[in-house]
Amino acid sequence: MAHTVLVTCCHDLCKSVGSCPVFEKNQLRDSALEQRVFQQRMIASLVLFFFLAALLAWRYVNLQVFQYEKFATASDRNRIHTLPLEPRRGLIYDRKGVLLAENQPSYSLAVTLERVANLDELLIDLQQLFDIDTRSVEKFRQRLNRRTPYQAVPLKFRLNDDEISRFAVNRYRLDGVEIKAQLVRHYPRGEDFSHVIGYVGRINKSEQEKIFSDEQRRINYAATDHIGKIGLENYYEEILHGVVGSQYVESNAHGRVLRVLQQVDPLPGGDLQLSVDAELQQTVVGLLKGRRGSVVVLDVHTGDVLAMVSAPSFDSNLFVNGISNESYGKLRDSIDLPLFNRSLQGQYPPGSTIKPIIGLAALYHGLITSSSTINDPGWYQLPNDERYHRDWKREGHGDKVDLFQAIEQSCDTFFYDISYRLGIDRIHAFTKQFGLGEKTGIDSFNERSGLLPSRAWKRASRNKPWFPGETLNIGIGQGYMLVTPLQLAVSTAALATRGERIEPSFILSDKTPPKSNKEEVGQKENINALINASENNVSSYGSENQLDDIGVSDYFWDEIHDAMKSVVHGRKGTAQAIGRNIKYKMAGKTGTAQVIGIAQGEEYDADAIAERQRDHALFVGFAPFERPKFAVAVIIENGGSGSATAAPIARKVFDWLMLNDTSNDNKVKPAGRELPVYASNSQLPGLGDVSMNDSVEWVNNAF
Template sequence: MDNHHPFKSPQFERQQFRARLFFGTSLMVLLVSILLGRYYYLQVIKYEKFMTRSESNRVLVEPIAPTRGLIYDRNGVLLAQNRISFSLSVVIERADDLGLLLEEISSLITLSDKEKSQFYKQLNRRRRPFESVLLKMDLSEEEQAILAVNQYHLQGSLVTAKLLREYPFGQNFAHALGYVGRINDHEIDTLDPVLYTGTLVLGKTGLEKKYENDLLGRVGYQTVEVNNRGRMMRLLQRESPIDGKDLHLYLDYRLQRQAYRLLEGEKGAIVVIEIDTGGVLAMASAPSFNPNEFVSGISHKSYSELTHSSELPLFDRALRGQYPPGSTVKPVYGLAALDEGVINENYRISDPGYFKLPNSEHKYRDWKKGGHGNNIHLHDAIVQSCDTFFYNLTNLMSIDTFDRYGSAFGFGQKTGIDMPLERKGIMPSRSWKQEARSMRWYTGDTVNVSIGQGYTLTTPIQLAVMTAGIASRGEMRTPQLVQNQQNILPVKRKIEISENHWNYVHQSMEDVVHGAKGTARGISKGLNYKIAGKTGTVQVIKIKQEEKYDAGATAKRNRDHALFVAFAPRENPKIAVAIVIENAGSGSSQAAPVARKIMDAYMNFYPEALGGL
């Protein structure tokens, strides 16, 4: 039997085998070529790129925050320091489940909605691999202990020690120093990311804000090698940070604390200036607040209480409070009248207790019913604070003259003190009224200006600068809180007035305190030095002509403000003081005694000021 299969072809099978072999071999060659090409592409062409990526995963650059500069008073007492604080952060790359991690942390310690919100906002910003994201600042000892015990199942959490700002004297320096606070969403978009890398806070108000660039310092860096979980294996390189500069102030913490004690329970401000240097020895605004609450993030409840308080504790009255200066400006306008030659030392008026402009029946009343009598000259007008005398000056001087001398002594302009947000007050003039009120100037407006009322507004710091200018016989210096290298501030301008006129006004201001009829004679008892001053009582509400002001029947918020300005010792002036106490009543009975206690404290702290007296 023939077993040959008629359809079987050995030649065909060999051809088919060779075709399959060729196809398989070609496919293998192609795949190997692709693999080799890809290998060449990655290892040769893209070598630098992927080598850099590999290094960035293996090597991390970590910022090292600089230490914020310290702030000292004039005697080296520490006013703003840094304390060790522990913060909780999260390294996202180390956390297996971020949501679960936050839930576990929340079950152990309290996380506010604000803290969670800020955490997620930071999370969405651009950051380096394994860079920690802050979750909670300033952990308590109890919170630190709880986190430490549970660290084994809080993978990705990190507790680190940082330096946090602290203000040892609390509210006594709150407005002057200001405070630092956590960088918010708006600020982080405007700040230089290089300068603030690794820094959690910045100056928000006061000197902390004004001198932020000096206090901040410069960030440092360290390069470290890490494993695939981001754990540091070894330190490769380190560039140390440059700490912020320390600030040394003119402020004396003893005078500052005394000022706050004297303002306890009141609303107002006290400013004390060293006349020879222009340095600010004390600058208190009451009521105040505790700046330490802001450092690690104040609660919504506490912040709401501060912002909605009718006492306005966050408002810096020394720099931003604008008050009519009242009779405290009378020495300035008395100097103006003498210097202009419109009166001399013998010029006298009769005071019936009111003043009327020509062809007008309106009475501008003196504070003293029935007036001060006949033969009242400038000395009497300053000593007894005779309004009628200064009303009469409006027959001799225009508003332009009042404006020129008021402006020379700093009214209506910022003093230039090294603090943010200072207000400039108002020195009324024709142009000011036209621009601000779209109205022309009237002589009646000048009458009100002559006694520091009407449109006139000044700040306590302006009143202190004015008083220092009078004491130094026209040397107007820019007030300063931070000491400069020379420790003496240059004279910004010199008001040229005859020495005889300076002597006359100085003697008149001395007699305000030491004269038999002086409005502040009550504070002269037991003084072993001379004070030259001027009282002021400022009307808060308008009283009709036929009505009489009754403090007892008036709500406290509508009562007069009490003011007093002074310098001492009169023979060789060392300090100038300005006091404003809101709704306290008479300047002579309320503000002047405060000034006496401040000056007594200064003479006690600096007995050399009494040398030769």
């Protein structure tokens, strides 16, 4: 039709331009001239018109044909966006499958600014309705500034049932307000495990900057707003976090998502199965109630940490969604330091618990034999020195004290003598082999190394030479020497296994490699890349680290073990009180570490000095004596004496380990890498989903 009209119009136009009708009305006019003028102008107009029309047509041809690719891409970029999907954080179980860290659905009250008519009025309304303090509102306004359009910004977290129903009732007048469900970390045993597992918290500014500096991490954390802050949550962050998923969505010009075009599911973080026994941990927490101190329980062969408690503790759940200033202030300023992880960071003089190692050193270096004796008048004097070095027992331990008695009864004078004869250099070299003065390599970033003094150290740190008197102090675990409770446990395990030094680990040492899930191969590569990136962090994962052979003959070991056994089971043992009514044999050593210096000639009177200046009470031990499996280290701050305070706690721990728990033999394998029965997936509660464990397997494969 259009074509016909076009032809018709063209036809007539040409004709009429050629033969315009004569203007008859006004005979006076010069019709011919007028006609020519008009005709001229009409032709010029039409030429211009066709030129402009062609120009327009060309413009659209250019845009739509020659620049099509460019604009088609621009148009897609306008509407298609990628939204990151947060992966589910890996769960944490104890060695028997008890859940220690989970993800709970949490409901938060969220506001979408674009749908709110009057924000100020709404906030006042919500504040009254849900009892929100002004500080939360301020924080909400800060979050509001960082939001993307049409994003629901949370105002109040962790709504309870009552608040949810209150929302439902008032919903009709709360436009733009919604309840958002998200998974939030929860620690069912927050108090018991806060120092082991640590906690996650909202990513802060410096963490954000760190994440943003690494492109791969930046992408992986695009949907994440919590990160492991301390403890295992921090150490195994890369594994627990998982791999971000993505969603290709079509959204409109206002950023509102209209539909999902494609989705790549996130890969959940790998689960961790800890070596810790939740029941034992709970028992130990009970034993330390009301005290300040630490207990570490190790498997002497595998390095499995069976329990690690630092008291007092705190509820790690407080930190997940931001702890209030008030609660945090209380924790931070408490004189009992609940936030301080004593097991890894507390550095204490080992006191007499060092004596078995010093004794062994003396035997090893041939300074004494098992039958060598000294006379102990209750004090010791260095040659050419006036100063009296006193024994803890004023009257001394008698005129014939041998090594066995010296350990059993913790004779200081004996050790003054042998440490003087050993000298600081040999003491330093020998004790170092038990892992003192250096980090144990446990899977934590917070561990401290303690202090094993040497001439070089003193020169470097104090610029002073080493004095022989200082060696005497080292020999009884005083002076400059500092150890962490974990180091004590590790060195005790090395004593128990005759020099086999283990690297302690929170991760169950023998996990079944789970079956691989072929569908997720692509993502598996991603997670492998992530894990490789963090290889340094997890290189110790589940591995055993054989200590260089100390080269001490079994005869010497027997000597020390027998003496330590006598500490508990002997008639004169310093811990003989805990040896009563005991159904198994164990070995141990008490220790009492001075907190304040006692001047020459003064009496130590525990009652007369303030509680916080009392001596620290220590005990280390292992059991069963015949085939050692467990090593325990106990430190009670200001506990008074090791035998009275620390030893009974250790006894109860050993009781639990040896008697109460019938699965003892299964729980800790003697040696090698046989698989305990319960470690297979099928028998672990809550581990039905194979993929959950995949990343753990990849970790294993990676090394």
